[in-house]
Amino acid sequence: MTHAALHVGEDRSNPIRSECARVEPRCLRTFTASQAVLAASAGSFHWTPEGRRLLDLTSGVLVANLGHNPCGWMSRFSRAMQWPANVGCMDSSPCSKECASPCKGFFRAAPMTAYNAITPIEVRATRMLLETVRSCPGGSRLDQVLWAASGSEAVVKALWAGMALDRNRDMILATRHGFHGKKGLAGAVTGSEHDRERDPRVRFIGFPMHECRDLSMRDQPFDPSPYRAELDALWRQFGMRLGMLITEPYLGGGGSYHPYASYLRMVQQFCREHDIVFILDEVQANFGRTGKLFAYESYGLEPDIVVLGKGLGNGVPVAAAVGRSDLFSAMDYGEGSDTWSANPLNAAAVLATLEEFKCGNVIGDMHKSSRIIESGLNKLRSIPFVAHVRGEKDGMVWGIEMCDYGGKTGPEWANALVGAAYKGVNNEGLHILGPLARKVLRVSPPLVITEAEAQQGMDLLHQIAETLVVEHVDGKNPRPLVSGSR
């Protein structure tokens, strides 16, 4: 745990420092003796919670070149984002200069960057994130937050933490065809042993794909023992060098394969038996996609570290590894720090997301639309170029796998459907991304899609797919195909 540097007479800052030391690991920051708490900023100044003014000789860490909270920048920013008028020019007081349009002054508010300092908003976000993850069944091991700015960065930090406790146990097991990002260690645990630039510390293990290839197989019996045998063989070969295991709850980028819970529980059990750190990468599964707030609840798991991202900031780039404090504490000052992690902008986005989920019934309402989409996608299986549909029960993520048909390959049909969906019918189209694993289209609308919108979307998708078949049979083929994959 970070040692909180408590300053005499700072009765507001000190509790924030103490809480920060408890909920965030020291590695998130490089060592800064002051542990300044920054409550507000404007221009070249910060104010502490006690109201003391500090001239900023850091600019965050060379970030706030235009000063803190510049009105002009904020107006331009909100105009560029097409936000409602005056959102950026709040005229909040006291403004250090006159705040007329075009703005030249600064307004006093939470800084947008605060490297190595502590902001109350960051501590609030950390506290609320911990309360949220721990209140869900399976979250009991999640004690601290290591912030990051992207999913892959959070994956890397999770793996570093997994390694820190015993640096001799540096080997990582990763589920084959998983996707954890493209850079560094996140890239190293992505894909399979057949990809380029493999890291010798990584060994890939099987993930049930064939057994989970279609929604119709969801309730069938599943025997995880061959997968367990593979893990046991790796343990016999590498023993105590195996220190971490990382998996997604479902294979997202690998083609939307949603496993039996018994598979993931077996994997977790293996980790427990050998004291291997179990890391669940929920970067895309988090916040409702699997039907519950977190996938560890949906699948009955209790990870040592869960990696969160994507929906965590609802569009603001923020991610986090949340996990056991003994793992994070094994990392030293600065090992997990960088310019953007834990900045107040990220924290505000996280707070807004968590509060929206807490106050509303986003997930409960989503279940109704989920059933409509699943039934619509199920019907799509009558289309001859659709091989399989897979997805999360009561969740909001599916994959439609295409097959070869009528002289065209599955990938060609996948791209044709994306193009035709975009063109749509009567000015109404559908936005779908290019295929995963070359021939799997992902369906993952916002959780707040209404039942009517869901039904409309499925009807349109069906109509477009049927038209493609008819056009093909008629020998027309007027739509250009675009090739490409992830």
Ligand SMILES: Cc1ncc(COP(=O)(O)O)c(C=O)c1O
């Ligand atoms: C499961 C999973 N982990 C990690 C990542 C990487 O996240 P980012 O693109 O934010 O680095 C992704 C991105 O798609 C993902 O789906």
